[in-house]
Amino acid sequence: MSKTQQPTWWTSKETNTWHRMREALRRDWEQTKHDFNRKAGRDLNQDVQDTVKQAVGKEAIPPANFPNPPDIWNDESAVRFGYGVGISETYRSYTVWDDDLELKLQRDWESANPGRPWGEVRDASRFGWTRSQVGRSSKS
Known part of the structure; x- marks a missing residue:
């Protein structure tokens, strides 16, 4: 797989922000699959507020496959x-x-x-x- 080239204005800020967003969305998708079909996805105690907070860096993203702490x-x-x-x-x-x-x-x-x-x-x-x-x- 070839590496995607970034535009000249792309910095580590965009990269770090994207990594947070990607992980938050990945968790949200796993939770959504679980919510609609208990046989798929994982219950990560993830809701929209968690996804948004994680995406913008206001809430830490737990390790993969670990649920968010309870509210x-x-x-x-x-x-x-x-x-x-x-x-x-x-x-x-x-x-x-x-x-x-x-x-x-x-x-x-x-x-x-x-x-x-x-x-x-x-x-x-x-x-x-x-x-x-x-x-x-x-x-x-």
Whole structure:
């Protein structure tokens, strides 16, 4: 296969942008095939917003055949839990997310939600907790 010659104005910027676009569209096509025929394509958790963000470089493109991470906003209960932890008096002394805090949160979550393992909600909960810390003074 011969190499396509580029016009004189073509730079590494165009090449890099094209590579991002190509990969984003390839992922979108795999998802589309999966959505229309479960026997073809792969479920990559790819939607139009992911494709656009990936194409313009606003979102990293996962390795081939790996799904996009889940959108944590689709799990309001986990985000709400993490946010609540961040503003509760019970956990007020925790100013950093560490192993001790996480172990306590895992117990709290799993006792209240026996059908949902902590591993499924950890990232969304941490997102909520992190947002609760914005503007929080370490002296409060």
